Structure formats: structure tokens, C-alpha cells
Amino acid sequence: MPLNIVSLVSVGRHPQSGRSRRAEQDGRAVEMGLKLAGQQLSVVHVGNPDEPVLRQYAGMGLSSLTVLKQADRFDAVPVLQRYLEQKNIDIVLTGVRSESGESSGMVPYLLAHALGWPVVARVADIVCVEKGEAQVLLALPRGQRRAVRVALPFIASLDLAAPPARQSAFGVGLRAKIETIESIGEVDQIRVDWQEAEAKPRAKRLKTVKAKTAAERFKAATAKPQGDAGKVLINETTQQKAQAIFDLLLEEKVIR
Amino acid sequence: MAIDWLPSVLIVTLLILAVIGGVRRANLWRAGQPEKVDIVAGLLALPKRYLQDLHHVVARDKYMSQSHVATAGGFVLSMILVLLVHVFGVSNRLLAGALLVALGLMFVGALFIAKRRLQPPSRLSKGPWMRLPKSLLTFAVTFFVLTLPMAGVLPEGTGNWLLTMILSAGIIISLSELLFGMTWGGPMKHAFAGALHLAFHRRPERFGGGRSTGLKPAALGGEVHGVAKPSDFKWNQLLGFDACVQCGKCEAMCPAFAAGQPLNPKKLIQDMVVGLAGGTDANYAGSPYPAGKGEARALGSAKGGADNVITAGLVDADTLWSCTTCRACVEECPMMIEHVDAIVDMRRFVTMEKGQTPNKGAQVLENIIATDNPNGYAPGSRTHWAADQNLPLMKDKQQVDVLFWVSDGAFDMRSQRILRAFVTLMKAAKVDVAILGDEERDCGDVARRLGDDASFQSLAKRNLATLSQYKFNKIVTTDPHAYHCLRNEYSDLDVNGVLSQGASGQAVEVLHHTTFLNHLVEQGLLNFERFSDTRMTYHDPCYLGRYNGEYEAPRELLRSLGINITEMARSGYRSRCCGGGGGAPITDIPGERRIADMRMADVTETGAELVAVGCQQCTAMLEGVVEPRPVVKDIAEILVGQLIEEVH
């Protein structure tokens, strides 16, 4: 039986230009959905069906996209909950947090709470789904992965470690059908009361670079700050040095 | 001849077969998309286009042009006379004599062609093309003998059965090639399709010494974007492919081919012919696509048809992405075929329908869409480079003489040196200049060459809207790519005529900085010290030279410094690309060599210590070559070093 997978997408925001774009993590949610369900994937957005960014998602090879139409001041969670309850869904894929709006990262949790499903946060890959159970790799810091098995249905939020979204093809996106579902929302009063202001960049400590050549400048610009985790072993015996490396590998779970 | 009626029957039969073939071939072209051409005007212009424009290109190769004039001229004349003398039976000694002369002329021409085929250069196709001179000679000899009695040289009815058999065989062999083969896909097809291609060319502006280099806008919003199948080309593009003589002049000039990337423009055009006619490339007898880093495909494995997707079996996408859009092939092609149009048409499909722009392509396009520059820099930092330049903004000035189009070089530290040098020169000449500042956007060059015409058109429209708010007479830029877009490609989208009406009411002049500086020097507004005796050469940027015909201004500027330019073997219209055009550094298709290294080898060969360029992209590519190598400098930088500033 083909999997019933829904990817939720939002309007992203480019960090440099502040312009609307396909969100990095949501794009990965669509990519993962396409990998698992192919053309059966449904992609859902809450908001304005005329939003041009939706075409960028659709350009990834979607023939249609569902929009639960409501104005910005309404909360996305209740309408999503109602929509997802009606369908027989196996997996809901989202980003970890949106790039615009409140960007609280709460949507997957609130939805899971409402639906009574587990949340699997920061997914790097969903390897396969067999007998009602998915094998999932979670992204941990420093490139580590944790393998877990999760029973369907569940909500997964995609980490930046997941495979990046494929290129969006203009023509495909242009021709995709946007199916609009009118929805009655609840005003998100907290959101409405908020004020948005431009974030002030934190002042950076000036680094004095005494480099003379381009190569030195490059080194100075790219060198990692010295952490306190490392140890320098020079005078120890070979035995001790080897032991230190071995311990580190164990600690990092490179070997078991 | 023993049977008098035989030759005329044979001639007429083959002629009829040729006509049938011609109709069939024309139907293959008609599978293409409609495109308006002025049929009558085209046909009327045909002789002039052939004798003047085409021969202008062919004459670069004196040997070949003279052989061709003799052979082709001799053949056409002979064929007309053959029809009169042998088919319509006009018995006139003078006519027969003229026929003998024409055949003689053709014979001599064909001998020279045959001679070159003894040791053909690698760029020439072999196969049936090796047979062609023999067929030409057979024609000349056969009809010469056949005409002798009519010219009164031999008595009527000379010859026995054996001679009749031999002559009949000669007629069949030669006319099969020269009439039948002309429309059924033999080497002589180039004459038939070539003539019609000249008449119905998609860029008639190219004839009579004109230039037409801007890409045509893609139609947006249809069922398919770009060219997926051969039938998505315009009908006259298909006709153009069929005109190819497989001379390989394009191949010999192509930088991607020389670098061992999987592109050979001649093979590409032949593959298009396979596509339009259906079948495989098994009969192709020229150099293949270089293997690049992958495996070379065996001949016969490329299959195509008018309604088959080209990149699914006929041409690998890597072939399309290897092109730097340098136009060296187009410049060299004696049949005036438009390779670059075809390549970009097919790229449009790969990008806008398949979403498969290779390597950094997808990232760059996404950046262009989200930030209006290919590297995703904050649009608000576009003017940082000019913080110390005291350059007025258009927003504040509203009206100036010169609008300086800064281009994306604004974000690049190396290019900024060129920008600053140019600003210094303009200030010294007291030019009334301003920049758009953060209102400027990428010109769309890269997006367009990468096949994303939607993004190009969007950028062009927004840039035009910005420009429409201000008044100015000239746009000057140091970037030949922006120069080309603004000058040749924006006009298709400039519905409000922003560029056709400047401040003074006349069309806005779009100029490259070298052209503009040269004007200033001519007006005596800039004074320079003589340049010390450094051996110097000049690299013509493709988008300045071949795209816009500006070869002289940069050279004049250098000469005004007292520099004696040592020209490279390939310079001017034959300049070799630096490898930086067409998004090639972004798609980065592997080959055996780097194009920039080959160009630097050209420079080194002249013994130059300094190579002058007029493009930030060329600067980046040539400076990317490992040292030791000659120094690379933009002309503006060289000039600024010699500038004599008046002290007040």
C-alpha cells in the first residue's frame, strides 16, 4: 500500500535579502516526502493561495498543492489539525521551525499534541517504512546520527542535515494546480499583539589580524576558535597517546 | 552515344526524384514551430546573401573559397546548360561550347577539392564526404564527353555500346550524388538546405554586415519551456541545422572541444539533424564529442526523432552545459548556423522543465531569485565598495549624462579594483555620472545563459522599471556581459521604450567602458604618461568582441599610451574564450584541460609580460591560472596607472 504522506510548507525568508523564498527545512520536508511517496505525496500550506513561493515548492515536481486558505492573523494549528484528522495519514513532515512569522518551532509539537501522535524531531533521514514502522535517523551535533524506530503515524521535523531540496523547475511550478480549501480559523491573538522589529546584529569582537600574506589572512579568517576540550600530548608515552585517541573515539561513539 | 534518349531520361528521372526528396525534406522542417519570415524578400535576397555574406566568411580560407566558387559556380552553370542541351535538345554549338567551358571550370575546382581530401584535416568529416569530389569529377567528365559531339568536336553518334554503358553509369553515379543526394540527405544537402537557410534565416539582420547576437526571449507559460524535442525548434532553425557542410570550422575554434569537454559543435548540429530526420548517429564520420571525464559514447548509440526528448538519448546534457556561449563557432560557420541559440534553447528545457542545472547552477539561480545577485549577498551591501568613492546616486541626482552600471562586480574584491580605476578616470575627465546604488540588480546574463529565462525576464523588467524613473543619455559599464544584455537583449522586453528615449530624447547609448574612455581620450579629456616598455598583449572578451563588434576601442586606448600590442595568434573575431562565459564556471563540466589555461598559454606564446583585458570575468578566469604567468590587468587599471592628474 502506498504511504500517505503530507509535507507541510511555509513561506521562507532569505537571511540576506529578507525576501520570500522556499524555506530550507520545508523544502527538505518535500524532498523527503517525494523520496518516500513519489507522486502520491500531498503538500499542504496554510495561508494565501496566491503566494508565489508556493510555485517554487511545486516546481520540485508536484502536480498539485493544497492550500488551507486563511489570513495571516489566524492560527495555523487548529485548521491543520482538522485537515489532518480527516485523512488517513501515515507521516507528516515539517521543518524544525519556520523562517518567518513567530518561528517558534512549536507547530509540530502542538499538532502532535492535538492529534495524539509522537514527534520525531530533527530527522536526517527516513530510511524505510515497513510493517507500520519507520526506521529514522536523527541528526545529532557533529554529524552524528541516532537510529530510531517509530510506529506510524507520526510527525517528523526535518533537520538541515536531511538531503537538500532539489532544484525547482519554473515550468512545472507554473502548471501545478493549487487546490484551495476555505477554512474558518481562530485568530491568533498572541501573534496579532506582537510587534516586529529588525533584529540588531550583535557587535562582534574585533580580531586583530597581523597576517602579511594572503595565505596567512585566509588562515586567520578561517581558523576555528581554540576550544578547551582538546588535549595536547607531547611528552607522554606512545602508549598514553594511543589510549587518549582510543578514549576519544569511544566517547564519540566512532567505535563501540 | 548509341541511344540518344537515354541521358535525358536518366537526367529527368533523377531530377524528379530530387524534387520528391525536396518536398519530403521540407516536411521535416515544417515539423518545427511556426516563425514568421518574409519568404519573398528572403528568396530575393538569396543571391546577395550567398555571394556577399556567405562568401565573406568562406573567403577567410582562400584555398577553399576559390575551389568552391569554381566547383559550385561551374556546377550550377553546367546543370542549367545540361538541361537545355541534353534534355530540351537545344542544338546550338555555342551553348554546347559554353557547357564544355563550365564543366572544365568545375573539373578544375573539383580537382582542388579532391586534393585537399588526400590528407584531410581532422576537423573535416570523412565517410560520404570523401566520395563527393569523385562524384563531382565524374559529373564533369561524363557530361564533357557527352557534350563533345554537340559542340561539333566529335561527329554525332560517336561511340559504341561500351561507351554508352560507361557514360550512363557516369550519369547515374554523378547525378545520384548531385541531384538525388541533394534532397535525400547526401553531402550535397548543404547546397539545397543551405540556400533556403540563407533565404529564411532567423536573424536576417546578420546579412549586409549587420550583427544580431541577443538571445530571443523564451515564451513563458506554455506546456513546455525551451526546446525538449527537435519539433520544439522553430522550423527555420531545423532548416539551419540541415545546412551544415560538416567543414568542422566550428569544431576547430570551440574552446570546450579543445579543452576535452564533451562538446563538439559540429557533432551537435549533426545530432540535431539526426533528431529532425529520425534515426541514429551511426553514419556520422567526424570527430566525436571528447570523452570529458565520463566515457565516450559509441557511434550509433545516440537515437533521436522529431518528437523524442533530445536529452533522453540523443545528446547528453553535459554536452549542452560545456558551452561557454563564446560564439566562436557561429562567427566561423560558413553556413551561418546559430549554435548558441540552439544550445541555450535546449538548456532552457533542462533548467525550466527538468530542474537539472548541474553543479552550482541550482544554487546560483536560487540566489539570483532571492537576492538579485548570483552569490546570495545582501542586496543592501551592493554599494559598499563605493563607500569611499563619493559617487552620487541616481536617486538623488534624477538626471545625469552617464549612468554607470556597476554590475555584480560590486561584490567581488578583485572586480572592485577595476570599478575604482574606472571611477577615477571618469572623475579626472569630470564626467557627469551617477550610479543606481542598491537599486541596481544583476543584469540577468547568468540566469539567461543557464536557461532560466523566467528569471532573466523578471530581472530585466525590474531593472527597466528602475531605469525608467531617471533621465540619462548613456549607460556605461565595465562588464561586457551586462553591456550585451542592456544593449542587445533588454530591447525585447522594453515595452515602454525606456532605452529608446534618453534624457536628450534620443535613444540611450549603451557603452562599454573602453569605448567610452576612448571617446574621452579622443576629446582630450584625459592625459596619460607613456607606458614603459612592457611587452603586452590584449585579450578580446567574447561579449565585447564577437557579441558587440568592439575590437578597436581597447586597442586604441592601449596605443594612446604608446603601447605596441603583440597580438595573439587568436585575436579579434577569432579570440579564444577565457572559459568564463555562459555560466560555464558554474556548471563546471570536467574536461582534460581548463580553457583558461589554454588562453594563458596563448598569452605566454606572445612573450607578453602583461595581458590587458576588458572584462572582470576574463580577469578572474585568467588570474585563476597558476603562477608564474603574465600579469592580468583591466584596461581601466592600466590607464589609471598612467593618468596625469591636474593639480589645482
Ligand code: SF4
Ligand atoms: S556547423 Fe557550420 S562550421 Fe560547423 S561544421 Fe557545420 S557548416 Fe561547418
Ligand code: SF4
Ligand atoms: S559558443 Fe563557443 S563553446 Fe559554445 S559551441 Fe560554440 S565555440 Fe564551442
